[in-house]
Amino acid sequence: MTTVRDATIRLLRAHGMTTIFGNPGSTELPMFRDFPADFRYILGLQESVVLGMADGFAQATRNAALVNLHSSAGTGHALGNLFTAFKNQTPLVVTAGQQARSILPYEPFLFADRATEFPRPFVKWACEPARAQDVPAAIARAYHIAMEAPCGPTFVSVPVDDWDQQCDPIEPRRMVANNPGDPFALAEAAEALAQARRPAIVVGAGVARDDAWEEVIVLAERHRAPVWVAPMSARNSFPEDHPLFAGFLTAGREPIVASLAGRDLILVLGGPMSLYHVEGFGPHIPEGSVVWQIVDNPAQAAWSPAGTAIVANSKAAITALLAGPEPVARATPAPRARAPMLDGRTLTDAYLLQQIARLRPAGSVIVEEAPSSRGAMHDHLPIVARDSFYTCASGGLGHGLPAAIGIALARPSDRIIALLGDGSSMYAIQGLWSAAQLGLPISFVIVKNGRYEALLNFGRVFGLQETVGTRLPEIDFCALARGQGIAATHVDSAATLDAALAKSFAAPKPTLVEVVVD
Known part of the structure; x- marks a missing residue:
């Protein structure tokens, strides 16, 4: 037998989660008894800062980061950046303290009432284990769910007295959740792209998350297709000095249609194209256009207002598109005009x-x-x-x-x-x-x-x-x-x-x- 704390630390180490971001409170302290030398604790002075640091770290490492928050008040401070992590599709495992199980019936000081409901809807899964012995398994499940596309935060509430309880060790396991997309739908998309006379490509943050930078460049060059950045994209997915780079779509219905006017096929990769910040009217896509959208988020695929959506990993899907038919002959689009150099007479x-x-x-x-x-x-x-x-x-x-x-x-x-x-x-x-x-x-x-x-x-x-x-x-x-x-x-x-x-x-x-x- 081992303690819940020891089993959890072993699990975290196996998944490469040896950096913990937190601002500790009373209900979290027992987690850190005999803190291992190969772990590091990154202290933030407010929980929203803690969550934001973990978000950046997880995006850059492409692995879930562990966040440790205080019950209710600390979790509440972090909610703004938890919302951002959810929208960023950042894999995070968020743990929060809870008061001791024996005094929960008395609504003790600094406890969390309905702890698993508080961070919703901006976590993919939330749990307060029924027994102390279930804590390591809950954290293991939280990790795998966080890492499954679409990635995102998960939440586990842990009573303060659970960490010193005895439990069976849990064996780390590997889960592969890389959706390559439906091969028949991707073959149909590849055929449509090859036959289009004036195709355009729109890239979103999913291309960067899936590390498909080189693949999307090859795809654009093969089809001589101008590449736009999807509205409000949170990552860079195509070199902005490339001759095929066309610019940035504005988050409004009418400007999106105007920018893509004349394109007979619009291929959206890794993010929503129809993301709006202000109310708009009229069609969602230009007249005569068809849209093929490849995203890893089924929710985005569902609310997209036009075209055919395929749920898939961007890198795998682009690789499948590159195996499609040779494109018809097309002219190379004119490069985007560069902004003139500024002389600095005014510091703008x-x-x-x-x-x-x-x-x-x-x-x-x-x-x-x-x-x-x-x-x-x-x-x-x-x-x-x-x-x-x-x-x-x-x-x-x-x-x-x-x-x-x-x-x-x-x-x-x-x-x-x-x-x-x-x-x-x-x-x-x-x-x-x-x-x-x-x-x-x-x-x-x-x-x-x-x-x-x-x-x-x-x-x-x-x-x-x-x-x-x-x-x-x-x-x-x-x-x-x-x-x-x-x-x-x-x-x-x-x-x-x-x-x-x-x-x-x-x-x-x-x-x-x-x-x-x-």
């Missing part, structure tokens, strides 16, 4: 992004949460390498800063550039402390415009004369960084920008650059 977000593109080290990774600068980023900061861009798929804020820390933990030899809006960064600013304690090579770049610019833009959409609650005066990000142990530089002119960025990009430890933009 576009100029900042242009200079980041010029100065960033080779192999660096962009983690972005600056929503109002996304358009400028598309024009002036091309993402050209595999697995070099991450953002949040949910639209919620407070993910980018801690996710950059998790990605840096997973990729310690790469420079991580966290591109953050001033409003966005305040949702998780205490994450800077964790970055400083860990000594990670992250450049935090704050785009400081003194307001929630994205909300001001939406205010214009709704015809508001004034958008209340959007001004952010007098936040000193350099002081906030230095107070948590990070060197910081203030930039308010184009003349000093390049030197500040270059110094930050070369620093062996985390730094922050606050850039005041017009």
Whole structure:
């Protein structure tokens, strides 16, 4: 016999989950008795930061990460980034403490009422085991469900007195859940693609999650098809300096139709094309077009408003498409026009992004949460390498800063550039402390415009004369960084920008650059 704790630690080690992200509370402490030397505990100062760090780490390692939260209150703090992890399709195993079983009938202090219901619907599976002896098996099941496509978070509530109970050891096992897709449907899609005269390809985050970067390039070149990025895609799935790169689809019905007009076949790979942020009217696809969509998420396949959907792993499905018939003769589409170079007479977000593109080290990774600068980023900061861009798929804020820390933990030899809006960064600013304690090579770049610019833009959409609650005066990000142990530089002119960025990009430890933009 062994303890529940020992059996769980052995299981976690077998699955490569030796990094635990948490902010401990009283009901979690017994889990960490005799904490093993080959494990590491990553402390975040608030549970939303903890969840965001784990999300970034899991995405970068392509393996589920373990998150340890406190009962109810701590889990509640983490829910915003749990929602983002669910939308990101990030595999996470979230454990939360629960009070001792013997006092649960008395509603004790800091217990979780209906613990498994609280994180729903943003977990794939939730469990509070009926017996202490069932805890390791529940965590094993949570891991396998988290890793099964579509990946996502799972949740296990563990009473505090369970960890020291005796149980039988559990043998780790392997589960393969890589759906190659229906071969007959994929053969039909390959035939339709080969016969199309003016095909287009739309790539979403699933292409990156499934590591199909090279395959989608070969597919596009073989069919001479322009490649668009799906609306709000949270990962980079095609090189933005490639001659076939066509641009980014806007999250609205009419602009999607306008961008793809004239295409007789639209192949959507790894993500939804019809993702809308504002109300729209009219058709969902251009007249005369047919849509074939390949995604790993049955829910996306079900709510897609047009075309044929195949549920499959992107890499396996593209490999099947490449085995299809030779395409008909087609002209090579004209390359996308490049944005003109900016001279820096005015320090705008576009100029900042242009200079980041010029100065960033080779192999660096962009983690972005600056929503109002996304358009400028598309024009002036091309993402050209595999697995070099991450953002949040949910639209919620407070993910980018801690996710950059998790990605840096997973990729310690790469420079991580966290591109953050001033409003966005305040949702998780205490994450800077964790970055400083860990000594990670992250450049935090704050785009400081003194307001929630994205909300001001939406205010214009709704015809508001004034958008209340959007001004952010007098936040000193350099002081906030230095107070948590990070060197910081203030930039308010184009003349000093390049030197500040270059110094930050070369620093062996985390730094922050606050850039005041017009």
